[in-house]
Amino acid sequence: MIDQRIHKLKEDFKSFGEWEARYKHLIDLGKKMPVMNDEFKTEENKIKGCQSQVWLYASLVGDRIHFSADSDASIVKGIVALLVYVYSESTPDEILSTKPTFLEDIGLREHLSMSRANGLTAMVKQISFYAMAFKAKLQMSKQ
Numbered sequence: 001m002i003d004q005r006i007h008k009l010k011e012d013f014k015s016f017g018e019w020e021a022r023y024k025h026l027i028d029l030g031k032k033m034p035v036m037n038d039e040f041k042t043e044e045n046k047i048k049g050c051q052s053q054v055w056l057y058a059s060l061v062g063d064r065i066h067f068s069a070d071s072d073a074s075i076v077k078g079i080v081a082l083l084v085y086v087y088s089e090s091t092p093d094e095i096l097s098t099k100p101t102f103l104e105d106i107g108l109r110e111h112l113s114m115s116r117a118n119g120l121t122a123m124v125k126q127i128s129f130y131a132m133a134f135k136a137k138l139q140m141s142k143q
Contacts (some may be wrong), residue, residue, distance in 0.1 A: 002094050005086050006102045013106040022107070026078030033081040036070035049122030051115040052076040056123065058130040064089050065134055067127070076116065079108070080123055087127050092135035100124050 016022045040057040047054040052073035059066050067088040071077035086102065087095050103109050103124075109117055 002086060002090050002098045009082065009086065009102060010105055019111050023075065026082065027074045029081040030074055030077030033077065033084065034068065036068045040068060041070065047122050047126055050076065050119035052119065054080055054119065054123065056080065056126050060134045060137065063091050063138060065092060065095065065130060076119065079120055083123055083127060092131040092138065095127060095131035
């Protein structure tokens with residue numbers, strides 16, 4: 001459940017007082033993220049609008065979307081790891097109905113540079129695009 005993952009994420013970030021500690025936590029999230037298979041690090045899977053290189057790959061397993069991601073920048077890798085943690089293994093409808101307000105709730109957006117904030121927005125948009133595409137695919141398969 002996305003709601004449970006968001007709740008846990010908020011609790012985790014609350015436990016870190018200073019933003020420096022939260023940045024370290026983000027970097028740790030990136031380090032702990034499963035390694036993305038190099039075959040998915042393609043131009044097609046690269047997020048446009050990110051200053052760093054960010055790859056996001058999605059696959060549909062049953063009715064749930066599985067995301068894998070990577071980045072060449074440690075903070076950005078942590079940010080995409082956070083998004084993968086929240087949205088992966090969810091249905092397209094769950095993803096589309098969950099607005100990324102948790103990013104403000106944990107204070108992330110306000111502590112990012114403009115270019116990183118733009119990259120974050122591009123990542124969230126790409127996750128939504130995948131969800132819309134897989135939702136359409138699932139609807140077509142039911143017909």
